[in-house]
Structure formats: structure tokens, C-alpha cells
Amino acid sequence: xxxxxxxxxxxxxxxxxxxxxxxxxxxxxxxxxxxxxxxxxxxxxxxxxxxxxxxxxxxxxxxxxxxxxxxxxxxxxxxxxxxxxxxxxxxxxxxxxxxxxxxxxxxxxxxxxxxxxxxxxxxxxxxxxxxxxxxxxxxxxxxxxxx
Amino acid sequence: xxxxxxxxxxxxxxxxxxxxxxxxxxxxxxxxxxxxxxxxxxxxxxxxxxxxxxxxxxxxxxxxxxxxxxxxxxxxxxxxxxxxxxxxxxxxxxxxxxxxxxxxxxxxxxxxxxxxxxxxxxxxxxxxxxxxxxxxxxxxxxxxxxx
Amino acid sequence: xxxxxxxxxxxxxxxxxxxxxxxxxxxxxxxxxxxxxxxxxxxxxxxxxxxxxxxxxxxxxxxxxxxxxxxxxxxxxxxxxxxxxxxxxxxxxxxxxxxxxxxxxxxxxxxxxxxxxxxxxxxxxxxxxxxxxxxxxxxxxxxxxxx
Amino acid sequence: xxxxxxxxxxxxxxxxxxxxxxxxxxxxxxxxxxxxxxxxxxxxxxxxxxxxxxxxxxxxxxxxxxxxxxxxxxxxxxxxxxxxxxxxxxxxxxxxxxxxxxxxxxxxxxxxxxxxxxxxxxxxxxxxxxxxxxxxxxxxxxxxxxx
Numbered sequence: 001x002x003x004x005x006x007x008x009x010x011x012x013x014x015x016x017x018x019x020x021x022x023x024x025x026x027x028x029x030x031x032x033x034x035x036x037x038x039x040x041x042x043x044x045x046x047x048x049x050x051x052x053x054x055x056x057x058x059x060x061x062x063x064x065x066x067x068x069x070x071x072x073x074x075x076x077x078x079x080x081x082x083x084x085x086x087x088x089x090x091x092x093x094x095x096x097x098x099x100x101x102x103x104x105x106x107x108x109x110x111x112x113x114x115x116x117x118x119x120x121x122x123x124x125x126x127x128x129x130x131x132x133x134x135x136x137x138x139x140x141x142x143x144x145x146x147x
Numbered sequence: 148x149x150x151x152x153x154x155x156x157x158x159x160x161x162x163x164x165x166x167x168x169x170x171x172x173x174x175x176x177x178x179x180x181x182x183x184x185x186x187x188x189x190x191x192x193x194x195x196x197x198x199x200x201x202x203x204x205x206x207x208x209x210x211x212x213x214x215x216x217x218x219x220x221x222x223x224x225x226x227x228x229x230x231x232x233x234x235x236x237x238x239x240x241x242x243x244x245x246x247x248x249x250x251x252x253x254x255x256x257x258x259x260x261x262x263x264x265x266x267x268x269x270x271x272x273x274x275x276x277x278x279x280x281x282x283x284x285x286x287x288x289x290x291x292x293x294x
Numbered sequence: 295x296x297x298x299x300x301x302x303x304x305x306x307x308x309x310x311x312x313x314x315x316x317x318x319x320x321x322x323x324x325x326x327x328x329x330x331x332x333x334x335x336x337x338x339x340x341x342x343x344x345x346x347x348x349x350x351x352x353x354x355x356x357x358x359x360x361x362x363x364x365x366x367x368x369x370x371x372x373x374x375x376x377x378x379x380x381x382x383x384x385x386x387x388x389x390x391x392x393x394x395x396x397x398x399x400x401x402x403x404x405x406x407x408x409x410x411x412x413x414x415x416x417x418x419x420x421x422x423x424x425x426x427x428x429x430x431x432x433x434x435x436x437x438x439x440x441x
Numbered sequence: 442x443x444x445x446x447x448x449x450x451x452x453x454x455x456x457x458x459x460x461x462x463x464x465x466x467x468x469x470x471x472x473x474x475x476x477x478x479x480x481x482x483x484x485x486x487x488x489x490x491x492x493x494x495x496x497x498x499x500x501x502x503x504x505x506x507x508x509x510x511x512x513x514x515x516x517x518x519x520x521x522x523x524x525x526x527x528x529x530x531x532x533x534x535x536x537x538x539x540x541x542x543x544x545x546x547x548x549x550x551x552x553x554x555x556x557x558x559x560x561x562x563x564x565x566x567x568x569x570x571x572x573x574x575x576x577x578x579x580x581x582x583x584x585x586x587x588x
Contacts, residue, residue, distance in 0.1 A: 022203035056169035062205025088235035316497035350463035352503025
């Protein structure tokens with residue numbers, strides 16, 4: 001994996017995450033921020049459910065997209081910001097558990113485009129089940145620092 | 148487009164939507180349900196924002212995925228339910244507006260798999276701007292009526 | 295759709311296509327080049343078949359990807375070239391016919407990224423059947439003229 | 442990974458591959474067939490080139506799609522066949538090398554749907570470079586043995 005472009009990447013990522021009211025709305029947290037990798041955790045609570053009592057697929061998508069996008073953000077200079085160009089997600093099992101963990105990681109860091117992968121696991125009785133698998137393209141906006 | 152399999156499709160779809168607490172959480176509504184086509188509307192309010200004050204890309208994804216999935220549901224028999232297998236979404240502009248409209252439509256109805264497309268528009272000062280474009284695969288679960 | 299950046303776009307696109315030996319290998323032609331839209335035609339011949347005698351899904355993908363990529367190329371300045379960043383394709387029916395037509399079109403032209411769609415139809419006894427549906431992201435390389 | 446459903450999976454997969462004239466056309470071979478995993482190799486020769494002398498992105502797609510589809514086929518019963526529902530591919534570097542290796546593997550084997558991943562590497566001067574990354578959905582057709 002590439003060298004670290006910004007030694008303060010974790011602080012920069014946490015500050016950005018804290019400003020996302022949508023993450024607060026669904027009660028998502030960002031407990032892990034490493035170089036090229038993040039984790040978003042989501043408790044299962046009624047507000048994020050779909051009609052069968054599982055976590056809504058759209059919410060699963062939100063945390064996968066965000067975890068992988070923030071993984072990309074850990075690898076860009078402090079003077080750059082990142083944008084999601086697109087992502088593709090397979091929902092492979094119902095999100096059935098007490099909490100969800102979305103793991104995002106960079107698989108191909110380029111100067112302008114970064115390719116990432118995301119996985120979402122449901123944790124039930126201490127066991128992880130894969131719920132969703134995502135492949136994503138992130139664009140790096142050089143010289144457009146995130147305010 | 149295929150013939151109508153269930154004359155009460157709109158009622159069935161609205162009942163399912165009403166049970167999705169996640170749609171209520173983000174304040175999404177489902178004002179349009181036609182055969183092979185639905186619309187989800189979302190007011191722009193602080194709870195759904197990302198760090199720059201636009202609607203969060205994950206929320207854009209939630210309404211695109213749901214609008215297209217419900218478009219598929221309008222075309223299946225009352226005795227069947229639908230599942231999102233996967234989707235791919237391009238985010239082409241910031242979701243900047245007073246409200247968002249997600250339009251989902253069936254492009255290829257099969258017996259087991261239905262391919263749909265979704266578009267999300269931001270409405271600002273009465274003008275629509277395309278924000279997101281999605282292509283999705285839905286699986287039909289025959290004999291598994293939605294409870 | 296955007297204004298024309300290069301009045302000689304069709305010539306530029308045809309010259310590029312003529313240099314692709316892989317298109318010649320499968321016997322694909324490019325009979326339609328309009329602003330924001332192209333068509334690639336492929337005769338059904340034994341060399342492009344899969345094990346059941348239909349055209350191979352990978353060959354269907356090749357012509358969809360190329361038709362849409364060249365649609366993007368019609369909209370960039372003569373001083374720029376284009377690259378496929380990624381695409382997503384649904385194969386919705388076997389490619390069963392005497393010939394295939396791949397239609398590519400630009401759906402969202404941006405300065406750096408262009409989003410396109412592609413459709414592939416099989417022509418059998420004069421009737422068109424949709425075989426594949428694609429959504430694609432193209433990157434514009436400004437100042438990197440195609441040699 | 443799941444148990445083996447058909448002890449003769451490798452023979453079944455090789456027989457199917459041998460019938461694909463399109464694989465012969467591009468000179469692809471299938472030297473590795475393991476349970477849940479295959480490799481397709483492609484020599485770089487003029488017939489598969491694009492306009493810059495690299496291997497055509499569509500050909501890269503063909504071998505990624507096929508390697509992953511055959512990985513899925515290794516895991517289904519002898520009485521079933523497989524179909525590509527859809528795939529999404531990021532092209533991350535030009536396919537520049539003496540040969541390409543496409544590696545397909547099953548990441549989530551389901552009864553009806555199998556999710557796979559594919560990677561394509563270019564080999565140049567003994568060094569592997571990642572060119573393409575794919576996520577794919579395969580459908581299992583039970584009771585429809587491949588002829």
C-alpha cells in the first residue's frame with residue numbers, strides 16, 4: 001500500500017464524519033480509521049428497519065459506501081477531498097443481527113481515482129455473517145481541501 | 148410492458164412501504180405507484196445531510212434502490228415478494244435542492260429476475276438536476292408472499 | 295446534450311476504431327457515429343460463439359463497452375482522449391440472432407467523467423430482442439490526444 | 442467454502458470451456474480449475490489489441506467474466522448449469538504485458554445465486570500488475586444440465 005500522504009489523516013476523517021448528520025440520524029459510528037481502511041458500526045434499532053424487521057438495504061448501502069469512501073480519504077493529501085463516483089453492491093443476506101459492521105478498504109489507490117471494496121457483516125450472538133459486498137470508485141479532488 | 152399480475156399492486160406496495168421505518172426516519176414518501184414505475188420524494192432537511200449541506204449520497208442511494216425495487220414489486224403476483232440482488236449507482240452531481248425525487252422503473256421484467264433503472268433528481272428553484280443513475284437486479288420470490 | 299467540441303468527431307472515432315485489432319478479430323463494424331451516440335454491429339459467426347451456439351457474453355460485453363466508450367469520445371475535444379473507468383452490465387437474454395447491434399449513448403457528459411449507457415440487441419428474423427444493458431463511467435484525459 | 446457437489450467438476454468445466462469458440466478465437470486457455478477458483482491465461486498477440494497496442498478492455502472483460510463464471514460452475518451439482526446475471530468491472534491499468542492472467546473465485550456461494558470476484562493481471566518481465574477488478578452475480582439453473 002502507498003505511503004502516508006497526510007500524517008493527520010485519522011483526525012481529518014473523523015472531523016468529516018462528525019459533520020455528517022445522516023450518519024448521526026442512523027446512529028452510525030466510526031470506531032476504526034487506519035491507513036487505507038475504516039470500520040463503521042451501526043446498532044440495530046427500530047428506526048433503521050425495513051418491513052421484515054431487518055436493517056434496511058439502503059442503510060446497509062449507506063454504511064458500506066461511507067466506510068469505503070473514508071478508507072480512500074485516509075490516503076489522499078490534506079489538500080485534497082474525495083467524491084464517490086459510483087459503487088456496485090450485492091446484498092447477499094438479510095441484515096439480521098444486533099449490530100452491523102461495515103469494513104471499507106482501498107484496493108487500488110491511484111492519483112485521480114481510487115478503487116475500494118466494502119463488506120458489511122451482521123453480528124448475531126457473537127457470529128459475523130456477510131450481508132453485502134461492494135466495489136466502489138472514488139475521485140480525488142486535488143487542491144480542493146474539505147472545509 | 149407485461150400485463151398486470153395483481154390488480155391490487157398499488158395497495159400492496161404502499162402497505163410494504165408504510166412498514167419501512169427507515170423510510171419514515173429519513174422522511175421519504177411514495178406519492179406515485181404505477182405499473183412498472185414508482186416515485187419516492189424526500190424533503191431536504193438537516194437530518195439527511197452530509198458534511199457540505201447536500202443530501203448524503205447514501206440517502207440518495209436508499210431512495211433510488213427503494214423506488215426501483217418497488218417498481219419491480221408492482222409487476223409480480225400477490226403471492227410473490229421481491230429482493231434486491233444488487234445495484235450499481237453513479238452519483239453524477241451533488242444532491243443540492245429543496246427536495247429529491249427518485250424515479251424507479253422496470254426495464255426488463257423476467258419471471259425470476261427483474262432489471263430496473265432508477266434516477267434521482269434534485270429540485271431547486273423549480274428546476275430538476277440529475278444527481279444519480281442506477282441499474283439494479285431484483286429477484287422474485289414466487290410463493291413467498293410479503294407478510 | 296452539450297454542444298459539439300470537435301466538428302471532426304466522427305472521423306476521429308472511426309480512425310480509432312479502425313486501429314482496434316480486437317474489433318476486427320470479432321468482425322465488428324461501426325456503421326453509426328453521431329454526436330453522443332454510436333452503433334456497433336456484429337454478425338453472428340462461429341468464432342464468437344459460446345458452448346450453446348449463442349454469441350459469447352464476453353463478446354456482447356466487448357461491443358457494448360466499445361459502443362458506449364466511442365459515444366463518449368464523440369463529445370470530447372480533439373485534444374483529449376477517453377478511458378473506460380468501469381462498467382456494469384446485465385445480461386438479460388441469450389444473444390440469439392443473425393446479428394447483434396450495440397447502441398451506446400452518453401447520458402451525462404461531464405468535463406472529467408462521462409456517464410454512458412449501452413444496450414445490445416439480437417436481431418432474429420427481423421425482430422430485435424434486448425440481450426444486455428450496461429451503465430459505464432468514462433474518464434476524459436484532457437491534453438492527451440489519441441495518437 | 443462449501444462442500445464439493447460434483448467430484449467431476451473440473452472435467453465438466455474443461456469440457457464446457459473447450460466448446461467456447463470465442464475463447465479459442467482470442468487464444469485463451471484454462472490451466473487452473475479448482476473448487477471455487479479458476480485461472481484463464483491469455484497470450485498477448487496482435488489480434489486482441491486495441492489502438493495503443495495494449496490488450497483490448499473488452500478482451501480483459503471476457504476473460505474475467507469467464508474465469509469467475511467457471512469458478513461458480515465448479516461449485517454446482519452436475520445436474521445444474523450457470524448463467525452470468527451481471528458483472529461490474531473496474532479497469533485500473535492498461536493491459537500491458539506478454540500475457541494476462543484472469544483469476545476468478547467464488548466469494549459467496551448461494552443455492553440460486555453465487556457472487557464471485559475476478560481479477561486480471563498483466564505479466565511483464567515476470568512482474569504482475571493488476572489491470573481489472575470485477576464483481577459478478579451468477580445464477581444457478583438447477584435441473585438444467587449443460588449439454
